[in-house]
Amino acid sequence: ETGVTQSPTHLIKTRGQQVTLRCSSQSGHNTVSWYQQALGQGPQFIFQYYREEENGRGNFPPRFSGLQFPNYSSELNVNALELDDSALYLCASSTSRQGRSYNEQFFGPGTRLTVL
Amino acid sequence: AQRVTQPEKLLSVFKGAPVELKCNYSYSGSPELFWYVQYSRQRLQLLLRHISRESIKGFTADLNKGETSFHLKKPFAQEEDSAMYYCALSGGYQKVTFGIGTKLQVIP
Numbered sequence: 386e387t388g389v390t391q392s393p394t395h396l397i398k399t400r401g402q403q404v405t406l407r408c409s410s411q412s413g414h415n416t417v418s419w420y421q422q423a424l425g426q427g428p429q430f431i432f433q434y435y436r437e438e439e440n441g442r443g444n445f446p447p448r449f450s451g452l453q454f455p456n457y458s459s460e461l462n463v464n465a466l467e468l469d470d471s472a473l474y475l476c477a478s479s480t481s482r483q484g485r486s487y488n489e490q491f492f493g494p495g496t497r498l499t500v501l
Numbered sequence: 502a503q504r505v506t507q508p509e510k511l512l513s514v515f516k517g518a519p520v521e522l523k524c525n526y527s528y529s530g531s532p533e534l535f536w537y538v539q540y541s542r543q544r545l546q547l548l549l550r551h552i553s554r555e556s557i558k559g560f561t562a563d564l565n566k567g568e569t570s571f572h573l574k575k576p577f578a579q580e581e582d583s584a585m586y587y588c589a590l591s592g593g594y595q596k597v598t599f600g601i602g603t604k605l606q607v608i609p
Contacts, residue, residue, distance in 0.1 A: 494544055
């Protein structure tokens, strides 16, 4: 059984560009959540995907979007990057039934995004 | 709105001393509370959740609905407890709200 993996590890972009971050969920997990963790802060919930559909969203603008694939892997896309988007982006997978995810979330190592 | 407050960014204690990491929450319904831990160079991982009522690595946490608190306690701190601790709340379905985190430093 493999754990949650994320790619790339680090990424540097310039303001206005677009970025795609990837996450492979743990074997057997059907739910993926994405978090943004700014320096010195706790993780902030961006959104969650369950069975390939968005299943809840935090206070992030529409330029943050995502996808979940049939194998339950996921992508986070951010358009029109801003300097404040610089952060560690965490992916977490879990199991859910009917979208209610009270089960333990297993986190990936994160992708460090720097926007210049 | 749901909110988690961890008032201390850094807590330093001596080895063998008791530890209490404070967490207060704001939520109108019945939340589920968690403590997550991140050791140096490791991933964020679940330490315990209030519905389990377990003691993990000597840590316990009791949900006090009257005081809206979920403080994490351990009677005798060990050096290996040094880590970043996050209190988190799930108010329903999808959204998990994390606190800002408390860095626990156990002094040998």
